[in-house]
Amino acid sequence: MPTIANHLNLLARYNADMNRQLYDAAAQLPAGELTADRKAFFGSVAGTLNHLLAGDTIWLKRFSTHxxxxxxxxxxxxxxxxxxxxxxxxxxxxxxRAHREQLDAIILDWAPQITAADLEHTFEYRNTRGDLFRKHFGSVVLHFFNHQTHHRGQASTLLTQADIDIGITDLLVWVPDL
Known part of the structure; x- marks a missing residue:
């Protein structure tokens, strides 16, 4: 039976691999298309990638206060x-990509450091407006990984609309056979 540590390591590897695939696909866009407004939530592919970097940086800085x-x-x-x-x-x-790879390396190093006891901690943080929250740390870590998957899905759709295939995105492919 996989442990929580196994699950977090799986999510960290999946995250890094999917980001590589996403950036490799985005690099195929013709000049100017990365920043072209595609009417997405963050406008363009670049806007979505910037949001992912911002969100991850904000959360990792918060997690560093654990x-x-x-x-x-x-x-x-x-x-x-x-x-x-x-x-x-x-x-x-x-x-x-340089910023993304830096964050992914940190995430890959961080995931195996998290213990089950760490996940049970009540985590206090402030959002970008300054509002204070107290939440279960394990649930917030799951949100962190889910947020990445959600917005990579948006970027994947934008790339698909531009006739660029990002490749297989199912987490199941990363889950080891028993």
């Missing part, structure tokens, strides 16, 4: 706090 003091998240201190969920990191694949 009493467990996860060693992998200490690297988050060196990263600037995004101005909000539409923070602009860049409008070219190379710039966005």
């Amino acid at each position: 009493p467990a003091d996860f060693p992998a998240l200490r690297a988050m201190q060196a990263l600037a706090q995004p101005s909000g969920l539409t923070h602009f990191f860049g409008d070219d694949i190379a710039t966005l």
